[in-house]
Amino acid sequence: MKEFLFTLLIGVVAGIIDVLPMIKMKLDKYAIISAFTFYLILPFIILNVDLFGLIWWLKGGIVGLALALPTIILVAKEEKNSVPPMALMSILLGTLISIVGHYII
Incomplete structure (x- = not known):
């Protein structure tokens, strides 16, 4: 139970890190909820896959980018400028999730 709660905490923190700039830019609330949900669930996958x-x-970083690719492709249709930041955040936060999970869990 302790591992589950800590993994959930990692997801909440990662979600907040990703969503804060989106809130500041006043993006669509569904995009914000989608991004938060993605990073809330991502640690469970990263920390339990081999x-x-x-x-x-x-x-x-690899799992984060791989799971974000469908969303990145969908967004690329409308906003090509959003692709690099989305890919970079997926890699960066995925790597940070992996590092935190490795050293603390």
Whole structure:
């Protein structure tokens, strides 16, 4: 139960980190809720998947980007300028989730 709550806490923090700039830019509330939900669930996947023996810190960035790709492709249709920040945040926060999970859980 302790691991579940800590993983949930990692997700909440990652979600807040990603959503704060979106709130500041006054983006659509559904986009904000979607991004928060993505990062709320992402730690559960990153910390419980084994990818062909990949190094633990590399796994987070790869899984984060892979799971964000469908959303990135969908957004690219309307706003091509949003693709690099979305990809970068997916890689960065995925890696940070992996690092925090590795050292604390």
